[in-house]
Amino acid sequence: MSADETRWLSENEQELWQIIREFLWQFPSAMDRQLTQDSNMQTGEYSVLAAISECPGTSYRPADIAEALRWDRSRLSHLLRRMEAKGLISRHSDENDRRGQQIQLTDLGWQTVREAAPSHVTFVREMLFDSLNEEEGKALRSALPKILDALGKYNAGATCKADASEMAASCPNS
Amino acid sequence: MSADETRWLSENEQELWQIIREFLWQFPSAMDRQLTQDSNMQTGEYSVLAAISECPGTSYRPADIAEALRWDRSRLSHLLRRMEAKGLISRHSDENDRRGQQIQLTDLGWQTVREAAPSHVTFVREMLFDSLNEEEGKALRSALPKILDALGKYNAGATCKADASEMAASCPNS
DNA sequence: CAGAGATAATTGATACGTCAACAAAACTTA
DNA sequence: TAAGTTTTGTTGACGTATCAATTATCTCTG
DSSP states (O other): OOOOOOOOHHHHHHHHHHHHHHHHHHHHHHHHHHHHHHHSSOOOHHHHHHHTSSSOOBBOHHHHHHHHHHHHOHHHHHHHHHHHOOOOOOOOSSSOOOTTTEEEEHHHHHHHHHHHHHHHHHHHHHHHGGGGGGGHHHHHHHHHHHHHHHHHHHHHSSSSSOOOOHHHTTTTTO | OOOOOOOOOOOOHHHHHHHHHHHHHHHHHHHHHHHHHHOOOHHHHHHHHHHTTTTTTBBOOOHHHHHTTTOOOHHHHHHOOOOOOOOSEEEEOSSOTTSSSSEEEEEHHHHHHHHHHHHHHHHHHHHTTTGGHHHHHHHHHHHHHHHHHHHHHHHTTSSSOOOOOOOTTTTTTT
């Protein structure tokens, strides 16, 4: 950056940015609290349970899960260890590729996600969707992918540059 | 919850929810990376520096900052300790209320936030505002406060139930 | 003014995310 | 098939967020 070519935010933009920042912090934080209180887990753990449970009978490799959630492998590895310790998942070595593993939900894992889902979905509906009219929903649906796309380009070269959704595509059901 | 009165998400809603979740994770995460790489700090630290620097010459108490940012006091306390260790802020006990403190930016703090601002604002503009057309901006501006309001009600009784912006209101400049 | 309660801020334990370094297995290609 | 490269997944160190408990000060009420 030579001189000062920074395109600073207008007052309007600053206001909106503050609202967005607050949303970016408050929403995940409240969601964590909801899951902690109602189901003794946090967003990350729920995301993994939900991702795996979407295709009953399927077993995923960590890499699939990481890609579906757009997560760092390391983060997932740490979390899977904790979840295995809690008895929520089981791992079996992948016979086709012995670097990898097959991750499955245990009975306890299934029970846990089934019990957690209603109150969590209720939270998401009441905090989010009930506050959106049709127009606002459409706007989000058109705006956010553009932002995610920009972020993806920004990240190019970094952690997760995969082009996604192979996990969903390979799901036998749905 | 008696029977199963859960209002599950429709397929459309599930799609949107996935996009939102991704945004909620990817954006802050990329922003942290931007600040770390360009300015050796994270979002929290930048937020505090920016909040304090908004009213030059003013000194804030931690409680003011916590309220303006809608943060937990404990989180702020830990962060202020680290920032003081780095030499970014200074604390002086408040003569009017000796429970409290006066927090000010040091010269290094000022220099740091001035140097960090351009690339950070550029990130926010390029990743966020450049992807929003006018209509989408308006939609966010109308939707997010409703969501924040719902979250506020959800939190009622928890950490931060204050009704905000006393810090901004008391700002001599602007 | 005494005591009860509220408020400001800190602290320590714990859990989680990130990063860089690593090990093992699988591809690639010459 | 051997050497180099990529991919899969783990590990440990470190920074940060959260929660409950604690201290110090202030305010209110009788």
